[in-house]
Amino acid sequence: MLIIATSDKGGTGRSVTTCNVAYRQALHGSDVCYLDFDFGSPTSGAIFNVENVTHGTPDGGLHSYLQGARAEPHRVDVWTESERSGQLARPPGAGRLVLLPGDLSGGEFSMNAEVVDRCVKLLIRLQEEFDLVLMDLSAGRSHAAEMVLTATALPQIREMGVRWLVYHRWTRQHVSSAASLVYGKRGLLAAGAERGHDRDELLDRIRFVRTAFVDPSGPGVAALRSTQETWLRRINEDLKERARLAGLGRSMAIATVPLDPVLQWREQLISDEDVWNGIANQQTVDAFEELAGAVLGEKEWTRL
Numbered sequence: 001m002l003i004i005a006t007s008d009k010g011g012t013g014r015s016v017t018t019c020n021v022a023y024r025q026a027l028h029g030s031d032v033c034y035l036d037f038d039f040g041s042p043t044s045g046a047i048f049n050v051e052n053v054t055h056g057t058p059d060g061g062l063h064s065y066l067q068g069a070r071a072e073p074h075r076v077d078v079w080t081e082s083e084r085s086g087q088l089a090r091p092p093g094a095g096r097l098v099l100l101p102g103d104l105s106g107g108e109f110s111m112n113a114e115v116v117d118r119c120v121k122l123l124i125r126l127q128e129e130f131d132l133v134l135m136d137l138s139a140g141r142s143h144a145a146e147m148v149l150t151a152t153a154l155p156q157i158r159e160m161g162v163r164w165l166v167y168h169r170w171t172r173q174h175v176s177s178a179a180s181l182v183y184g185k186r187g188l189l190a191a192g193a194e195r196g197h198d199r200d201e202l203l204d205r206i207r208f209v210r211t212a213f214v215d216p217s218g219p220g221v222a223a224l225r226s227t228q229e230t231w232l233r234r235i236n237e238d239l240k241e242r243a244r245l246a247g248l249g250r251s252m253a254i255a256t257v258p259l260d261p262v263l264q265w266r267e268q269l270i271s272d273e274d275v276w277n278g279i280a281n282q283q284t285v286d287a288f289e290e291l292a293g294a295v296l297g298e299k300e301w302t303r304l
Contacts, residue, residue, distance in 0.1 A: 002123060002160050003295050004148060006137040006188075007167040008181035009174060013211035014167040015136050016267040017257055017288070019047040022134050023078075023088075023269045024292035026097040030131040033098045034078075037137050037144045039063060039109065042102025044136060047267050049083045050076050056104040063103035065122065066115050066147075073100050073122070088271060095131065108138065111147040119151045127160050132296070141186055149188070153196035163295065164188070164206040165254070170213045170239060179246035182206060207254035207301065209291065214259050254300050255291040260284040 005018040019034065026032045036044040042061065045053030052058075057074045065073035076099040079090035090097075109115075126133050138144045152162045166188075168178035182188050182203075192202045216233040243249050262270060262280045270288070274280040294300040 001131070001296060002127070002133045002135065002152075002157070002162045003165060004135045004137060004152075004162065005165045005167065006145060006181070007139050008177035009168070010139045012139075012167040012169055012174065013257060013263060014139070015044055016047050016263055017167065017209065017211060017291070018134055018136050018165070019044055020269055020288045021292045021295065022097060022132075024288050025132055025296075026095045027091065028292070029093055029095045031095040031129070032132045032134065033096075033100065033126050033130040035100050035126075035133065035135040036062060036102045037135050037148065038139075039102055039144050040107055040138050040142070042106055044099060045076070045101050047269065048076070048078045048099055049088075049268060050078065050081050050099065051083050053099070053101045053104075056102045056106050058104045061101045061103040061106065063106040063109065066118050067109060068114060068118065075100060084269070084271075088269065098130070108143050111143055111150065116147055116150050119147055120154060120157060123151065123157055123160065133160075140181070141191075145188070146191065149192050149197070150195045153192065162205055163301065164202075165209050165295070166206060167209045167211055168248070170210050170236075170256075172239065172242060175239060175243050175246060175248060178208060179248055183247055204301065206252075207294075208248045208252050210253055210256040212259045212264075213256045254294050255287060257287045257291070258283050 005014050007014045015038065022032045022034045034044060036042045042056040043054065045056070053076055059074045060070040062073045064070040078097040078099055079088065082088045123133065135148065137148065151157055166178050166182055168174040180187060184190070188206065189199050189202055193199045214232065216229065216236050258281065260281050262268065262274065263284070270280045270285055272285070275282050275285055
């Protein structure tokens with residue numbers, strides 16, 4: 001299975017959530033590979049806390065591989081190379097957790113037939129080796145998205161099972177931007193159709209993830225004044241209606257990730273020990289677990 005994570009805006013929690021989904025799936029025994037296709041800002045190494053690849057690798061990463069400068073991209077074994085190895089040591093029964101970072105100081109680059117061919121060959125090899133491949137795209141309408149839409153239109157990649165997660169914060173601006181990224185004139189559906197995708201089939205493979213969500217009925221609002229709580233409930237109802245009208249309603253939303261101070265202050269993997277120590281919230285881990293299960297589920301990908 002190939003899961004592609006994207007967003008129209010930065011700051012949605014796309015990368016940190018996807019890294020935590022990879023971590024949770026590996027804990028449950030899946031062999032997981034994480035591809036950092038955020039070519040303008042390859043910083044997933046910082047989330048996995050691998051010091052020598054926090055801003056990409058100096059040893060020839062995905063940029064070098066896709067542009068033909070390296071036969072194979074650099075691989076990182078997160079279990080053994082993370083600086084948090086005490087908390088993130090591979091427990092019994094866990095699967096592999098491998099990061100393929102971008103290049104240090106790498107940037108966006110144009111797509112051509114050779115780049116697409118290398119991308120396809122890499123994905124086919126990884127499918128044979130891993131149970132789950134998670135790809136983190138650059139935000140917006142990037143060269144990376146163009147490349148991946150082209151590659152995933154090919155039969156040999158479609159057979160892998162390809163699904164898209166579109167992240168957005170629970171705000172009016174982010175709901176509008178996420179809808180534009182998918183349904184807009186130059187959005188994923190239109191761009192995918194130009195590259196050989198069936199529009200309806202591609203839409204069936206897309207789900208939305210709401211992030212930084214504050215539950216008006218949850219414990220996080222206990223400190224609010226009654227007027228603030230009433231206002232928050234009204235705004236939440238307005239957002240739900242906006243999301244429904246924009247095509248981001250309940251049947252298209254696969255998960256909701258709550259606002260968590262840890263993820264606002266420092267983007268990182270959240271371990272069970274972080275929860276036990278009172279650093280992170282159990283609700284956030286529960287959301288990651290739910291999403292980790294949903295990405296491989298079936299009922300979550302059936303539109304009503």
